[in-house]
Amino acid sequence: MLAFQPAGACEAVRSQLSEYLDRELGPDERAHVTLHLAACAACARVALELALVVGALHQLSALRSPSGRA
């Protein structure tokens, strides 16, 4: 499914990825990002890498490390 991606679509999606991964987007926005990731390998790769980072950060915050800030 290779939908046409308008100019700026990738930037818009990438700006929403952190919220997407945190499930903070509304259903319409979430569906839009999901569709874009299915059609855009570049953004799907960014999303995957961000998911790993976000997952790691969540695990770190769960530890409540007192020396977590540089």
Ligand SMILES: [Zn+2]
């Ligand atoms: Zn894209």
